[in-house]
Amino acid sequence: MRHTISILVTNEFGVLSRVSGLFSGRGFNIESLCVAETTDPGISCMTIVSIGEERVLEQITKQLHKLVNVIKVHEFTKEERIERELALIKVQVTAENRAELLSVVEIFKAKVVDVSPKSYTIEITGDHDKIMAVLELLRPFGIKELVRTGSVAMARSPKTK
Amino acid sequence: MKKNGADIFVASLLKEKVDTIFGFPGGAVLDIYDSIFECKIKHILVRHEQGAVHMADGYARATGKPGVVLVTSGPGATNAVTGLATAYMDSIPMVCFTGQVPTALIGNDAFQEADIVGITRPCTKHNYLVKDVKDLTKIIKEAFHIATTGRPGPVLIDLPKDILKAETEFIYPDEADISSYQPTYKGHRGQVKKAVDLILSSKKPVVYAGGGVLLSGAATELTKFSRKLGLPTTNTLMGLGGFPGTDPLFLGMLGMHGTYAANMAVTNTDCLIAIGSRFDDRVTGKIDEFAPYAKIIHIDIDPTSISKNVDVDIPIVGDVKHVLKEILAKLPDAKAIKTYKKQTAEWRDTVNEWAEKHKLGYREPKNGMLNPQYVIERLYEHTKGDAIIATEVGQNQMWAAQFFKYAKPRTFLSSGGLGTMGYGLPAAIGAQVAFPNKTVINIAGDGSIQMNIQEMATAVQYGLPVKIAILNNRFLGMVRQWQELFYDKRYSHTCMGAQPDFVKLAEAYGAVGYRAKTKEEVEEVITASLKIKDRPVIMDFTVNPMEGVYPMVPAGQPINKMLLV
Numbered sequence: 001m002r003h004t005i006s007i008l009v010t011n012e013f014g015v016l017s018r019v020s021g022l023f024s025g026r027g028f029n030i031e032s033l034c035v036a037e038t039t040d041p042g043i044s045c046m047t048i049v050s051i052g053e054e055r056v057l058e059q060i061t062k063q064l065h066k067l068v069n070v071i072k073v074h075e076f077t078k079e080e081r082i083e084r085e086l087a088l089i090k091v092q093v094t095a096e097n098r099a100e101l102l103s104v105v106e107i108f109k110a111k112v113v114d115v116s117p118k119s120y121t122i123e124i125t126g127d128h129d130k131i132m133a134v135l136e137l138l139r140p141f142g143i144k145e146l147v148r149t150g151s152v153a154m155a156r157s158p159k160t161k
Numbered sequence: 162m163k164k165n166g167a168d169i170f171v172a173s174l175l176k177e178k179v180d181t182i183f184g185f186p187g188g189a190v191l192d193i194y195d196s197i198f199e200c201k202i203k204h205i206l207v208r209h210e211q212g213a214v215h216m217a218d219g220y221a222r223a224t225g226k227p228g229v230v231l232v233t234s235g236p237g238a239t240n241a242v243t244g245l246a247t248a249y250m251d252s253i254p255m256v257c258f259t260g261q262v263p264t265a266l267i268g269n270d271a272f273q274e275a276d277i278v279g280i281t282r283p284c285t286k287h288n289y290l291v292k293d294v295k296d297l298t299k300i301i302k303e304a305f306h307i308a309t310t311g312r313p314g315p316v317l318i319d320l321p322k323d324i325l326k327a328e329t330e331f332i333y334p335d336e337a338d339i340s341s342y343q344p345t346y347k348g349h350r351g352q353v354k355k356a357v358d359l360i361l362s363s364k365k366p367v368v369y370a371g372g373g374v375l376l377s378g379a380a381t382e383l384t385k386f387s388r389k390l391g392l393p394t395t396n397t398l399m400g401l402g403g404f405p406g407t408d409p410l411f412l413g414m415l416g417m418h419g420t421y422a423a424n425m426a427v428t429n430t431d432c433l434i435a436i437g438s439r440f441d442d443r444v445t446g447k448i449d450e451f452a453p454y455a456k457i458i459h460i461d462i463d464p465t466s467i468s469k470n471v472d473v474d475i476p477i478v479g480d481v482k483h484v485l486k487e488i489l490a491k492l493p494d495a496k497a498i499k500t501y502k503k504q505t506a507e508w509r510d511t512v513n514e515w516a517e518k519h520k521l522g523y524r525e526p527k528n529g530m531l532n533p534q535y536v537i538e539r540l541y542e543h544t545k546g547d548a549i550i551a552t553e554v555g556q557n558q559m560w561a562a563q564f565f566k567y568a569k570p571r572t573f574l575s576s577g578g579l580g581t582m583g584y585g586l587p588a589a590i591g592a593q594v595a596f597p598n599k600t601v602i603n604i605a606g607d608g609s610i611q612m613n614i615q616e617m618a619t620a621v622q623y624g625l626p627v628k629i630a631i632l633n634n635r636f637l638g639m640v641r642q643w644q645e646l647f648y649d650k651r652y653s654h655t656c657m658g659a660q661p662d663f664v665k666l667a668e669a670y671g672a673v674g675y676r677a678k679t680k681e682e683v684e685e686v687i688t689a690s691l692k693i694k695d696r697p698v699i700m701d702f703t704v705n706p707m708e709g710v711y712p713m714v715p716a717g718q719p720i721n722k723m724l725l726v
Contacts, residue, residue, distance in 0.1 A: 010341060013290075014278065014279075014282075014290070017279065017282065018282060021282050021283055022283075025283045055468075058468070059465065059469060062464045062465040063465050065464070066463070066464075066465055068286075068287040068307060068339065068341060068342045069341060070341055071340065071341040
């Protein structure tokens with residue numbers, strides 16, 4: 001089971017290694033990790049995607065709470081979050097398949113951000129599944145290089161009628 | 162008035178009412194050593210930094226106050242790591258100060274530089290690198306607060322040399338204000354009520370109490386609770402002394418080397434009341450078959466301990482002392498308690514039958530040699546139990562847990578979680594520093610004692626009359642026992658082929674050394690040793706090498722499948 005956890009931490013040196021050390025030391029898996037400052041420069045937000053059973057997740061959240069620098073831990077459930085990743089994908093391109101590539105870009109609302117005679121670099125944001133889907137479609141063109149961020153997530157506001 | 166970092170360090174420790182530091186000087190902490198040269202705080206100069214940390218640990222376990230350590234950078238700091246890990250596993254309050262190279266040199270592979278904050282991150286409750294002298298008092302205040310509250314533990318503060326020289330105003334905060342660190346002390350009222358109801362509905366209750374009882378100072382409350390309801394009570398290794406070992410309700414220790422009665426009671430109970438204990442694998446044996454018929458109540462200040470290894474029916478996050486008081490306040494009137502005790506009378510009889518059926522014991526060896534257990538029994542009789550016992554790790558530790566009865570809290574000092582050989586002698590020294598007039602005995606093996614034997618010199622230097630009882634079987638006994646039982650008696654590298662003459666060694670250190678090989682000599686040696694008040698004594702007991710620790714639950718077996726004597 002894939003879990004997305006958002007962690008508010010004090011923005012100090014060494015905090016990232018406390019959190020990542022906790023994961024590795026206790027045998028928890030990190031699939032991706034994103035960290036940046038919040039509106040309060042004294043506080044950072046980490047988004048960690050981890051794979052494990054419910055019981056493991058419970059231990060992770062409790063152990064995270066125990067770290068002195070951790071202010072808040074939130075685990076998102078599927079319905080309530082907006083989750084986004086960003087990927088930069090450099091794809092081989094030829095005169096013959098250029099149009100086809102651009103149509104894939106269009107369909108996924110991606111952008112071409114760099115162009116050379118033999119390659120296009122595509123920028124795409126979306127949730128995990130969308131990124132996986134676009135990669136699947138681009139693979140036949142020949143992916144020369146790929147960089148991805150981890151997920152960031154935010155809870156959806158409650159819908160009032 | 163402005164002070165430099167080193168003077169601020171000393172002034173802060175005085176504010177924290179620190180009376181003793183265990184330490185070892187070096188280049189990076191010279192400024193501090195200059196500041197403490199003429200201050201009220203007693204400094205114990207050790208012979209190895211690991212010894213300093215274990216001493217602070219023994220001091221903390223015996224007194225309940227945080228232990229304080231001061232060591233230099235690089236090797237001084239790395240030598241402290243085993244001690245910190247030991248304290249961390251057993252939740253011992255401690256603040257360890259390490260020197261560090263000047264801020265400008267950090268990361269440059271400077272002389273005696275080690276990234277000790279990085280190294281100790283997983284074996285401290287929290288740690289700090291001081292980057293500005295203005296933060297020093299705030300950090301020290303926070304460190305003592307974190308070390309001593311919630312689930313206690315060691316906190317490390319790394320002090321770069323330039324910070325110790327830099328000056329600022331000395332203002333010591335009254336309180337530590339850490340918004341992200343707020344341990345829960347009071348139990349949830351609804352959960353407490355549920356727990357009381359469950360206990361009162363049970364027919365076969367057992368209390369399983371651990372080190373948390375001692376850490377929260379709840380021995381009185383626990384004793385009251387168990388006695389009031391007539392609850393058979395077992396302690397973990399860490400919990401010994403938390404419930405009087407002399408009480409008829411006491412079942413002895415449970416787990417791998419637990420008593421028959423304790424392990425049978427836990428296996429058959431319908432209501433297991435776990436108090437300040439964490440379901441360690443040495444306690445539970447095969448986890449799926451641990452307390453299979455029980456509803457489990459678990460009181461612990463650390464939420465991560467709850468439902469970590471075993472699913473719990475009624476978790477109560479809170480301080481053991483607070484929660485036990487809340488439970489005691491919620492107990493029904495005398496009449497209802499009488500009815501409850503009637504309802505559980507048959508169970509107590511059953512438990513007592515188990516206790517009678519297989520008492521702790523041992524066979525007299527045919528070769529006429531001394532039994533190690535006998536030595537411990539005699540130490541108990543001679544001291545009438547009025548002693549602080551430290552242990553090393555292995556057979557000596559288990560026999561000390563089994564054959565000495567601990568009537569009071571904070572009288573049994575042992576490395577339970579990490580199992581650190583070499584812990585006992587320095588821990589005993591730490592306890593003796595705190596209580597100069599008490600009898601402090603380190604029950605040791607001939608293997609373990611050699612891991613920190615250098616601290617004999619420390620004990621001699623400060624005139625500390627620590628008694629060291631070496632159960633000398635010329636083997637790494639516990640490993641040998643496993644080889645005997647599970648590795649076809651292939652005693653691979655467990656025989657200590659060469660060994661110092663411990664009597665002469667004691668004398669070489671300026672201590673006293675005795676040897677005993679017979680029961681008569683045991684009496685003489687113990688009597689003589691207990692009279693010595695100004696220096697340490699080594700009692701070298703030559704014991705039967707083939708003796709084992711029983712009962713024993715083989716690793717991975719359920720705890721009711723015991724190998725008995």
